[in-house]
Amino acid sequence: MAGSHTIEITDANFDEAVLQSDRPVLVDFWAAWCGPCKALAPIIDELAADYDGKAKVGKVDTDANPKISVRFSVSSIPTVILFHKGEIIQKFVGLRAKKEFQTALDRLGSAARKE
Secondary structure (H helix, E strand, O other): OOOOOOEEEOOOOHHHHHHOOOOOEEEEEEOOOOHHHHHHHHHHHHHHHHOOOOOEEEEEEOOOOHHHHHHOOOOOOOEEEEEEOOEEEEEEEOOOOHHHHHHHHHHHHHHHHHO
């Protein structure tokens, strides 16, 4: 349930794929039974394609990877968390518009260029 640019994030690869990444990482916490998650999926895939090379965009199936969900206190899905340099930058709970994610990613990209 992911586009060609969207990475699958699991309990096993989370630290390497997300926390150790040199680029911002937008992580969608979802489940197959979640209606709003299904509505968000095409937006996540579009963001993955739009930001290819600038940021990583991935999905965590909360049913298959419960440790990550507990670790980051994900109690409602969909929840999308933006990470950069191992830190949580922003957390989005519930179905959100693509523009909200773009604004957060663009703001982070602008700040990174100034460093």
